[in-house]
Amino acid sequence: MFSRVLLRSLEKIFKTTGCTKRNYSPKISFNKVTDSTVKSLRDLLGEKKVFTEEAVREQHSHDESYHTSAMPDVVVFPDSVEYVSKVVAFCNTNRIPVVPYGTGTGLEGGVNAVQGGVSINMKNMDKVVEVNGLDFDVTVQPGITREALNSYCRDTGMWFPIDPGADCSVCGMCATSASGTNAVKYGTMRENVLNLEVVLPDGRIIHTSGKGRRAKKTSAGFNMTNLFVGSEGTLGIITQATVKMHGIPEKTVVAYCHFKKIEDAVDTVIQIVSSGIPVAKCEFLDDSAIKAFNAYSDYHMPVAHSLFMEVHGPEASVHHLFNEITTLCISNNGYGFTGAEQAEDRARLWKARHEMLYAVNALVPGSKSFVTDVCVPVTKLTEIIVKTKQWIDKANIIGPIVGHVGDGNFHVFFPIKPGDTTALNTVLDISKQMVLLSLALNGTCTGEHGIGLGKRKYLLQEVGEDGVSAMQQVKQALDPNGIMNPGKIFY
Numbered sequence: 001m002f003s004r005v006l007l008r009s010l011e012k013i014f015k016t017t018g019c020t021k022r023n024y025s026p027k028i029s030f031n032k033v034t035d036s037t038v039k040s041l042r043d044l045l046g047e048k049k050v051f052t053e054e055a056v057r058e059q060h061s062h063d064e065s066y067h068t069s070a071m072p073d074v075v076v077f078p079d080s081v082e083y084v085s086k087v088v089a090f091c092n093t094n095r096i097p098v099v100p101y102g103t104g105t106g107l108e109g110g111v112n113a114v115q116g117g118v119s120i121n122m123k124n125m126d127k128v129v130e131v132n133g134l135d136f137d138v139t140v141q142p143g144i145t146r147e148a149l150n151s152y153c154r155d156t157g158m159w160f161p162i163d164p165g166a167d168c169s170v171c172g173m174c175a176t177s178a179s180g181t182n183a184v185k186y187g188t189m190r191e192n193v194l195n196l197e198v199v200l201p202d203g204r205i206i207h208t209s210g211k212g213r214r215a216k217k218t219s220a221g222f223n224m225t226n227l228f229v230g231s232e233g234t235l236g237i238i239t240q241a242t243v244k245m246h247g248i249p250e251k252t253v254v255a256y257c258h259f260k261k262i263e264d265a266v267d268t269v270i271q272i273v274s275s276g277i278p279v280a281k282c283e284f285l286d287d288s289a290i291k292a293f294n295a296y297s298d299y300h301m302p303v304a305h306s307l308f309m310e311v312h313g314p315e316a317s318v319h320h321l322f323n324e325i326t327t328l329c330i331s332n333n334g335y336g337f338t339g340a341e342q343a344e345d346r347a348r349l350w351k352a353r354h355e356m357l358y359a360v361n362a363l364v365p366g367s368k369s370f371v372t373d374v375c376v377p378v379t380k381l382t383e384i385i386v387k388t389k390q391w392i393d394k395a396n397i398i399g400p401i402v403g404h405v406g407d408g409n410f411h412v413f414f415p416i417k418p419g420d421t422t423a424l425n426t427v428l429d430i431s432k433q434m435v436l437l438s439l440a441l442n443g444t445c446t447g448e449h450g451i452g453l454g455k456r457k458y459l460l461q462e463v464g465e466d467g468v469s470a471m472q473q474v475k476q477a478l479d480p481n482g483i484m485n486p487g488k489i490f491y
């Protein structure tokens, strides 16, 4: 029970901020970016780092998703944390929105500047700061991409396994809590970030675990690192990350296999995961996804529901695991079991898998894919994938299903032509049913793409009213003027 005093002070807070308990977000009005704002930014950063040209603003108005573009008023390219801090503090004082920009590969409209303002592109901060080979960690600037990091580290015998399909910035991946195909074995960004340098909305520069710290574990206070992982640019700008690295596996083998019945394929996954076979990747493509996959690549796979798996480890254990997986697939009526050991064969297969977004878009020329991204406890996968397939078939639309099924995570790619509102409404309806079923099965509305613009409507159902208001109180405490990426995560 609230005491009278507490209730009165809460009422006072709500009154002064314009919030209610239901909606903790105050109604914020921002100032317009004027010629004088641009001049001040140029004074802070220098002429060559501040752009107002329409072509540059357009390029920063959207990501890879179907969400409507929204241009920032100005784009800046800082090359040091001090510059980021100056720009953010300036925007805070002048009530101007700030939108962090990594490589613009997001899938939920995270970089779209829905309230205008200043887009901060991190690409000029792309150095490796420190490599600790014996400790398996590296510290990087925000704009380095995951492929550039892996090229840099190749000779050290270490690699960074988190692999969302795109070659995105490492700190963009922190901001969205990205994962991808290797998460079954190596975890997501949440499990692989040790420390972050963050510029807070008032310009302060903090290190979430303390400056220079890179211990593998800590019990020192709140987990501020994981507050910023997945914060989607709404709490501050990540200007440096210390991440865990992993040893390049001695041996890697890929296996794939086909199934007539979708249930058999997904049941196999549940059995693989629940019997503790340490797969590194465990990907599902339904028959419709395989059609798109064949059409966009030089593969000619049987058009059937398929599992693609990869195991890593010492030679002997990899072959043992491979045999265990074969036995499980065959016992569930899998056929056409094929293995690939050569690095080029494996790379070709995973490249084709990572390009599924473009393969599906190519099925409907001029389309962009609407994204679904639910994730359920792995034992609930068969139920939700079978239902989803039924909804897609009943609606008679194109909707290939692809999943990081080892984690209980899957996507439907719905290619939609701009302006096709009938298709969009059908897809919105299926997406809603998928989310509601996922939540009913104790899952989430987004396993890896984030809330951004598209999933805001589901956050309340997922974490509850008090859960959302607690998140908004954190936002209010760190960003009282609401300048950081407004309109994302919360309405």
Ligand SMILES: Cc1cc2c(cc1C)N(C[C@H](O)[C@H](O)[C@H](O)COP(=O)(O)OP(=O)(O)OC[C@H]1O[C@@H](n3cnc4c(N)ncnc43)[C@H](O)[C@@H]1O)c1[nH]c(=O)[nH]c(=O)c1N2
Pocket: 063, 064, 099, 100, 101, 102, 103, 104, 105, 106, 107, 109, 110, 111, 122, 142, 163, 164, 165, 166, 168, 169, 170, 171, 172, 173, 174, 175, 176, 177, 178, 179, 180, 181, 232, 233, 234, 236, 237, 238, 239, 354, 355, 357, 358, 448, 449, 485, 488
């Ligand atoms: C073809 C393809 C395939 C996939 C994916 C994308 C594409 C195009 N993704 C999504 C991918 O994970 C996502 O695009 C990146 O994590 C975003 O990185 P960017 O650098 O492009 O950030 P981008 O510039 O798109 O920004 C994304 C969000 O992070 C914020 N942000 C960026 N940099 C920041 C910083 N330094 N500080 C604070 N906030 C910052 C932005 O404001 C925005 O809200 C994905 N993901 C996944 O998890 N699994 C997958 O399988 C795939 N697959």
Ligand SMILES: O=C(O)C(=O)Cc1ccccc1
Pocket: 107, 165, 353, 354, 356, 357, 369, 370, 371, 372, 402, 411, 412, 413, 414
């Ligand atoms: O391919 C994946 O695994 C992705 O996460 C990318 C994606 C893009 C668009 C729709 C669904 C998934």
Ligand SMILES: [Mn+2]
Pocket: 180, 404, 411, 448
């Ligand atoms: Mn994915």
